[in-house]
Amino acid sequence: MSMTEEHKEFALINPATGKEIDLALQELQLSGTILPVGARLLVRHVFKSAEPGPIEVVYSFGLPRDAALRQFRIVGEGFSAVSELKPTGQAVKSYEEGIARGHLSTMARQYGDGIINLSVGNIRPGEVVAVYLEILAGSELRDDGFRFRFPFTLAPSYHAKARTVESAPGQGEMELPGEFGDVMLPKWMADAEDLHRIGFDLKVALPHAATEIGSPSHSIRVANGEAGHHRVSLAPEKDAPNRDLILDVKTRYTQPAVLGGIGPDGKGHFAVLAPSHLFGKAEKEPRRVVFLIDRSGSMNGAPIGQARRAVEACLGTLTEADTFGLVAFDDQVETMADQLVKGDAAGRNRASTFLKLVDARGGTELADGFNAAAGILGDEGGDVVIFTDGQAFETETILRQARSAGVRLHSLGIGSASQDRFLSLLARETGGLCRFVSPRERVDISAMELFASISSPVASNLKVESPATGTLSITPEPPSRVRSGEPVVFFGELESSVSETIRINWEADSGPKHMEIPLELVESGDAESVFLLQGSRLITDADSRMIPVQGNRAEREREATRQTNLLKRLSETYGLASRAMSLVAVVKRKGDKANVIPRTMIVPVGMPQDVDFEAYFSGHGPSGRIKPLRMVNPQFPSYEKPQNIFARRDGTAPDMDEDMELISCSSLGLEDIEAEEADKQNDLMILLAGRMEPDGGMPGKDKMERWMASMAALLFYLSNGNTRTSGTFRLQVQRLLDYLEQRKGDGADPRMLDLLKFVQEGHVPPISCQDQVARICFGQAIDRNMLRDHFDWIAPM
Amino acid sequence: MADSPTSASGELTLADLAGQTGLSARTIRYYISEGLLPGPAKAGRGATYGEQHLRAIREIKDLQAQGLTLAEMRPRLMGDELEDVTINSVPWQAYQLSPDVVVNVRADAAPWRQKQIRRLLSELASTLNKNK
Known part of the structure; x- marks a missing residue:
């Protein structure tokens, strides 16, 4: 079946009425291949006109992290055409000339903040066209796998000068000021059920088989193919565009992985992935950290609660040697204290009191927040951990301010459509880390995971070189520091196809270290994918620096030209679009009529399912006990509008106290007993972390009880897959091991000491102590006799 | 332009x-x-x-x-x-904070601004009613 035939009979039917739904965008289907270092995707957009005249449809979407558009193919009845990559000015001209002549014109253009407008003009009445858009996108890497995210909706974001309105009940519109150019934003629908349908069918290609593939966002179906190849598709036939697709792929890398091969150009294109544990382990140093909570209106509801829980979980891991600060920001900044405070019980209590008062309210002035955090850290510096949905416009300016603040920003992105691209850039540009958590995930677990990774780096001054021929180029520069839990990734090119060895040098606490990785590249289709992913990463970095500079007009123009030329060069080198280069195609069809103005329609998207619709599009109703009397106009005091402009179509005033209806979620399979059990274990591990004393041991009536309780906690963490260097609770494992070693004289008998030695040697005894751990978690005394029985297990010789 | x-x-x-x-x-x-x-x-x-x-x-x-x-x-x-809309009018909302105080607020301000204003109005109302 040709692509044309495939869509000729396509129609979206409303199941309730059985009638066809008149939507300009009918379907969005994602396919392609996901590699550990990124994905090469094909997004099929099916457009259909139910209008009596020609239409122009504009679909807006946000790019995922490290993403760029490569090309598109537009297919319709009797035609198929591929886009050209042109400087944006020329692309706009071609598009407009095509529109004026009545031809089918399509353009994909990138704007600031990574927003794309895909415009398809002159679709005829009844005509169906499909646009297949190829996108390169990065992924969020971890030592034990990666997380892939793709936006099926675009979150509305904050800008001080943005204008918003609820233009119809449950329909929000947002307009940006003139400096954003002619970017068109979608209309946001509180209820996404009547919008276009989405689906996905993706291949996951790994060097080794995945140990687990899951999704916290959608119900998925997974089929395993040959080694390391898996197929992941949406389990229901279709879904609604109101959240990102999130895929978690777990793998076990013990050695560096080399991806890529020799491309059609005869050169070697590769990406190297080296897990952090190969570089050593982090030395413990006192932490200097400020927690920064986004309390903007868009965090209202579940996200602000998640942020509070995330901070509480991190506070539980602080020691007396650590110091911390707490800042909450919206368009105002509030701090717990002007200076760092100790991570002891008094400091944690003070933080708990402060957290109780943190509620979602105003705008998102991120820069004010991290400048306040930088002020608290002072000249000695430190780490800032930010909990945010990242919903802000003009992100390039925020990134510039972050770079100049001089602090490492680590982000925990919260939400079903949080700004993956922006927050990953924010972390990378300041030397920090970035993780995301969706509304249906354990935010405390993700926060602990992030917090464990931002301890002292396991390696610094990392350099990559080729000791042999010097024909190797690594671009972009790999990060100079390696952090526990996050692998090192870098892209490179070999001038010739000969085998080569690359050498990674770094500084560890014990002195200089190195490892050698052989590159034995063979001809492979992956070479082109790796090359394109390298390009999309470079373009994302360059685009994030494309901001107006201070100075006179000549200076500003010179800098703008320099930035545009850099992006153009990158676009031409890698064949990828950017803000400087756009994709355009004009298809001449028989019977095209010139100078007929098509009706321009903007494709609506679903409000991200955890974002309060009122945070952006309403808020005119009362809160608390202050109620508006009426709508008035002081210029015309006698005039009282019969109904306010925000009234519903049926004439009733909206009830502003009612919560936004939560859109029902597809089943995640979390109900099964296994998942519930896993959740219980996670609950206990979190509670246990919170009970840990600042000296790293567990509480108890006397030294002996503390030692035994600490041993029980250690065994529980180990039995749940944590070790000194891996797992979310690796920090707790390290601290417990240190405590038990230092307090060996606190009454432990020889059998208990044998058990400790066994564990110190890296073994995991088959003892979980869950019953006694539950007692510790809920503040009850442990049963020493029962624990002695547990500890009586004899290690095999 | x-x-x-x-x-x-x-x-x-x-x-x-x-x-x-x-x-x-x-x-x-x-x-x-x-x-x-x-x-x-x-x-x-x-x-x-x-x-x-x-x-x-x-x-x-x-x-x-x-x-x-x-x-x-x-x-x-x-x-x-739209006959019932006064040209050039700007929508406002009136909030009665106490029997003798009514505050008018522009209804077309951004939602986060509206929330800030309502919070301050709540505080003011509370103060006014305490000091009656």
Whole structure:
């Protein structure tokens, strides 16, 4: 079946009425291949006109992290055409000339903040066209796998000068000021059920088989193919565009992985992935950290609660040697204290009191927040951990301010459509880390995971070189520091196809270290994918620096030209679009009529399912006990509008106290007993972390009880897959091991000491102590006799 | 927006109109589709725009500068379709904080600003009622 035939009979039917739904965008289907270092995707957009005249449809979407558009193919009845990559000015001209002549014109253009407008003009009445858009996108890497995210909706974001309105009940519109150019934003629908349908069918290609593939966002179906190849598709036939697709792929890398091969150009294109544990382990140093909570209106509801829980979980891991600060920001900044405070019980209590008062309210002035955090850290510096949905416009300016603040920003992105691209850039540009958590995930677990990774780096001054021929180029520069839990990734090119060895040098606490990785590249289709992913990463970095500079007009123009030329060069080198280069195609069809103005329609998207619709599009109703009397106009005091402009179509005033209806979620399979059990274990591990004393041991009536309780906690963490260097609770494992070693004289008998030695040697005894751990978690005394029985297990010789 | 006059015949192409107003052709088409601007004076070959389009775009920009969205200005620009709306009026909401205090607040402020104002009003109301 040709692509044309495939869509000729396509129609979206409303199941309730059985009638066809008149939507300009009918379907969005994602396919392609996901590699550990990124994905090469094909997004099929099916457009259909139910209008009596020609239409122009504009679909807006946000790019995922490290993403760029490569090309598109537009297919319709009797035609198929591929886009050209042109400087944006020329692309706009071609598009407009095509529109004026009545031809089918399509353009994909990138704007600031990574927003794309895909415009398809002159679709005829009844005509169906499909646009297949190829996108390169990065992924969020971890030592034990990666997380892939793709936006099926675009979150509305904050800008001080943005204008918003609820233009119809449950329909929000947002307009940006003139400096954003002619970017068109979608209309946001509180209820996404009547919008276009989405689906996905993706291949996951790994060097080794995945140990687990899951999704916290959608119900998925997974089929395993040959080694390391898996197929992941949406389990229901279709879904609604109101959240990102999130895929978690777990793998076990013990050695560096080399991806890529020799491309059609005869050169070697590769990406190297080296897990952090190969570089050593982090030395413990006192932490200097400020927690920064986004309390903007868009965090209202579940996200602000998640942020509070995330901070509480991190506070539980602080020691007396650590110091911390707490800042909450919206368009105002509030701090717990002007200076760092100790991570002891008094400091944690003070933080708990402060957290109780943190509620979602105003705008998102991120820069004010991290400048306040930088002020608290002072000249000695430190780490800032930010909990945010990242919903802000003009992100390039925020990134510039972050770079100049001089602090490492680590982000925990919260939400079903949080700004993956922006927050990953924010972390990378300041030397920090970035993780995301969706509304249906354990935010405390993700926060602990992030917090464990931002301890002292396991390696610094990392350099990559080729000791042999010097024909190797690594671009972009790999990060100079390696952090526990996050692998090192870098892209490179070999001038010739000969085998080569690359050498990674770094500084560890014990002195200089190195490892050698052989590159034995063979001809492979992956070479082109790796090359394109390298390009999309470079373009994302360059685009994030494309901001107006201070100075006179000549200076500003010179800098703008320099930035545009850099992006153009990158676009031409890698064949990828950017803000400087756009994709355009004009298809001449028989019977095209010139100078007929098509009706321009903007494709609506679903409000991200955890974002309060009122945070952006309403808020005119009362809160608390202050109620508006009426709508008035002081210029015309006698005039009282019969109904306010925000009234519903049926004439009733909206009830502003009612919560936004939560859109029902597809089943995640979390109900099964296994998942519930896993959740219980996670609950206990979190509670246990919170009970840990600042000296790293567990509480108890006397030294002996503390030692035994600490041993029980250690065994529980180990039995749940944590070790000194891996797992979310690796920090707790390290601290417990240190405590038990230092307090060996606190009454432990020889059998208990044998058990400790066994564990110190890296073994995991088959003892979980869950019953006694539950007692510790809920503040009850442990049963020493029962624990002695547990500890009586004899290690095999 | 440039104030350059239309040609001797008073007719502009879409590209001319875009050039003179600083808007993109796509944005102008969208305004026409949304009923904010009239369509071209002639349909088909030789579609043209004139002074009324320039004037209307000027008005849209003025209203945007006042903080109105396209959806909010549509009733004003469509004039006769909405008899009960006072031209040039700005919607306000009145909050009674105590029997002797009523505060008017512009209803078209951004939601986060509205929330801030309501929080402050709550505090003020609480203070006023305590000190009665």
